[in-house]
Amino acid sequence: MASPLQQFEIKTLTPLFEIGGTPIGITNSALAMIAAVGVVSLFLGLGMRRAALVPGRWQSMVELSYEFIANMLRENVGSEGRRYFPFVFSLFMFVLFGNLLGMIPYSFTFTSHLAVTFVMAAVVFVAVTIIGFAHHGLHYFRMLFPHGAPLWTAVILVPIELVSYLSRPISLSVRLFANMTVGHVMLKVLAGFVVALGLIGGWLPLAALVGITALELLIAVLQAYIFTILSCIYLNDAIHMH
């Protein structure tokens, strides 16, 4: 039986060039990301090809995903959030399709790599911090000190708030990465049981596998939702400051 972690191995498919001794090339992870971007573009582009007033099935799927994120931004950030809609929508679709395409057998789940999820979380974190400073100037440092607390508590509260603020990209990225990795390892291990137990006892893990696959589909959507809504909440904190 193959190792359940083998599915996360990065393989270089076509080496392109080297930067300072580090080979750069298209890996299976990069290919999966390109595929996700391609599928999202096809889904949105072809869905809106005939933008009808009364939408068909495909067009209403596209409109539903648009309205879902537009409502999320309106509820969590307010009208100021509309400017950031393109970024938040791209983020949601990229993570969602990355998770969902990873559920196809023999494909690669790029969201199961901390390097990928951490870069996305870091972009959100840096962008939110810049937006905060752009909106409030140096007043944004008030984020680190709660209103109404006595001044002498700043010695304790400011480091705590600072660590709390810095922990955002960690929790954002580790959550997505851990959920996807654990789910795929679990599927692989259960699938291994099916093969090992054969025709006689393999039916029980196979039944469990069907259930877990459904659960994984739920988690794929749920994690994309959580990643996006937390980005919205951080954005709201930066614009409105509590």
Next chain:
Amino acid sequence: MSEHQPPGSSDFDARLRAAREAQAELSGKKAEARGDRQSSEKIGIGMRIALELVAGVIVGTAIGLGLDYWLGTKPWLMIVFFVVGSAAGFMNVIRTAKAYDRRMAEQKAAEAARRQNEG
């Protein structure tokens, strides 16, 4: 049928009752769907809270280790920032839970207001 009622009104009453029942059934189904969505939201909340705590501790300890390495004060800053990180983790958890509480209360208030308007 009494004389001041126009003909066919009992037929109308029956149809009205049937339509109302159908409507009630439909909104009942909608309420059920809302319940489903809430239960999947709860899975999300649970996952968030567990990680919020760990992330604070990890970041605090990492900052402490980094400062120790930089200033050569092993292991004191690591210990201090471990405590600070734990406090930050707990604060994250409390904040997430409070925000969730507020959202739930708002939802309940909205539901109650809607029911009062209907009833």
